[in-house]
Amino acid sequence: MKKSQNIIIAILFIICITLSISSISMSANIKESNTSNKNHNSLNIDPTSNTFPFDVSDFSGKEINTIDIAAKKYQNNTISITNSDFKISNELSNEIYNLINSYGASAAFYIVSLDDGMTIGYNVDRKFETASSIKAPYALYLYHEIAKGNVDVTEKLVYQPRYYNPGTGVVKRSSFGTEYTVNDLIYYSLYESDNIAYEMLHGHFGVKGFNAMLKNLGTKELYLTASNPWGYTSCRSAALIWQDIYNFSITDSEGIELLNILSTGKYNYYKEVMPDIESASKTGFAKKDVVETGIVFDNHPYIAIAMANKGGRIGAYTEVIRLISCMNKVMNEYNTYLENK
Numbered sequence: 001m002k003k004s005q006n007i008i009i010a011i012l013f014i015i016c017i018t019l020s021i022s023s024i025s026m027s028a029n030i031k032e033s034n035t036s037n038k039n040h041n042s043l044n045i046d047p048t049s050n051t052f053p054f055d056v057s058d059f060s061g062k063e064i065n066t067i068d069i070a071a072k073k074y075q076n077n078t079i080s081i082t083n084s085d086f087k088i089s090n091e092l093s094n095e096i097y098n099l100i101n102s103y104g105a106s107a108a109f110y111i112v113s114l115d116d117g118m119t120i121g122y123n124v125d126r127k128f129e130t131a132s133s134i135k136a137p138y139a140l141y142l143y144h145e146i147a148k149g150n151v152d153v154t155e156k157l158v159y160q161p162r163y164y165n166p167g168t169g170v171v172k173r174s175s176f177g178t179e180y181t182v183n184d185l186i187y188y189s190l191y192e193s194d195n196i197a198y199e200m201l202h203g204h205f206g207v208k209g210f211n212a213m214l215k216n217l218g219t220k221e222l223y224l225t226a227s228n229p230w231g232y233t234s235c236r237s238a239a240l241i242w243q244d245i246y247n248f249s250i251t252d253s254e255g256i257e258l259l260n261i262l263s264t265g266k267y268n269y270y271k272e273v274m275p276d277i278e279s280a281s282k283t284g285f286a287k288k289d290v291v292e293t294g295i296v297f298d299n300h301p302y303i304a305i306a307m308a309n310k311g312g313r314i315g316a317y318t319e320v321i322r323l324i325s326c327m328n329k330v331m332n333e334y335n336t337y338l339e340n341k
Contacts, residue, residue, distance in 0.1 A: 056249050056259045056280075056297075064247050067117045069239050070218035074121045084118035086337045088330055096122075096326045099319075105312030109323050110235035111330065112303040114246060114295070120330060124235040127221060128307045131284030132168065132267075133293045134230060135189045135198050137222055137241040139258060140248065141210045142186060142201065147254040153183035157200050168267075169194025190261045190282070202229040217244055230286075235305040238293040242303045245280075246295060262294070270296055270304065273324045279304075290316035292324065299335060 067083075074080040079088065079096065088096075100107050100122070108123035145151040156179040159171060166172065169192050171180070180188075180200070188197035207224040214222050219237040224230075245262070248255030262280035269292040270279035281294030291307040304327055308319035 056256055056263065062250050064250060065114055065243055067112060067114075067119070067243065069112060069119075069236060069243060072119060072121075072236075074124050076123060076126075079120065079122050082119045082121075083116070084334075086118060086334055088120075089333060092326070092329055092333060095329075099322055099326065103308070103312040103314060103319050105316075105319075106307075106309035107312075107319055107323065108235050108305075108307045109327055110239050110303070110305040111327055112239050112243070113334070114243075114301045114303065116300075118334070121235065124239075125220070126307070127232045127234055128289040128291050128309065129284070129286035130222065130231050130233045131286035131289065131291060132193045132195070132198075133233060133238065133282045133284030133291050134222065134224075135193065136245065136262060136282035136293065137214070138198065138201065138210060138224075139186055139190055139261075140241060140245055141213045142182075142205065143248070143254045143258045144213065145205075145209065147252050151182060151205075153181060153186075155182050156180065157182065157185060157204055159196065159200065163196050163199045163203065165195035165199060167195040168192065169196055171196040171200075187261060190258075191265055193265065193267055193283070199229055217241065233284075233291065233293075233307075235307060238291070238305045239303045242293060242295055242305075246301075246303075259295075268294070269306075269321055269324055270294060273321060274328055285317070288316075290320050292320050296328075296331075298331060300331070300338070302331060 072082055079093065081087070106123070106126055106128070108126045108128070109121070110124045111120040113119070142151055146153060159174060159176055159178045159180065161176050164172065169188060171188060171194050180197070182201070185197040185201050188194035189201060202224070207226055211223050217240045219240050221233045221237040222231060222241070245255070245259055249259040259280055262282060263278060265281060267283040268279060268281045269283055270277070270281055274296065278297040279294055281292060284291040284293075288310050289307065290310070291305075293305050294303075296302055296304050304324070306320045306323040306327065308316040308323065310316040312319060
């Protein structure tokens, strides 16, 4: 009996030793896993695996768009049309004015046909907060630098407490000290509209080159400071950015990648109004203003910008959605005009 007890005790001792070794090994593996997860994979998102449902690479070889948006003249509080004899129907014109008047706060919209340069604008120079729409022009600047060989997309930046932002994005779910490549951060800032990713890029690359790009494009707004990564925009300034995004996609593979990402972003108000028409956009939702900027790839592609202030009797988001709906109706009338011309 005593011998049997000794055997049982020995077996139990061996089991305890085995479990202890396994526990130590598991702990080491967890520690190693935590260390290796200090990159974007800790978020279970792989930007490189993204497949684009809409590929703009077929724009390659088209002519550069040379519309002089910066020089065009428009009247305030009046719908103005340039470079065309097209006129909006009285019924639709009244619908647009009634919508804007019923809103009771600042609103603006802008259409620029990329095929023939026709433009339709309302308050194109009124200023609004950029909010997240600034991420598109900043990414444009970085992609231009990447194409020149001045930016290494594999360079790793560290997520630090000073970049924390409770707004949109996925980086906030990771711990401080997590490393991200420049490529990952650009992708998150556009696709996820990630505030932290954008602020990390702004903090690292600064504003000197970005502001120089804006000056070269002729924008009056969008300029940033080292301490403020946001700022103000207007329909005209946003349209100048998107014209360059379009032209960049024609001339460089980096431009194709940029426009493809912008065509897949999570937040796209054009797709809410026109789900069957491809579009690329960068939306912004600030304390006072809501803006939508981008390109609609209809039969005749056009830059489309819509902005509204939250001070009206209906929400600015609703106003922007309604403006986009009206802009779609305008372009339907314009397409009919071209067909019958």
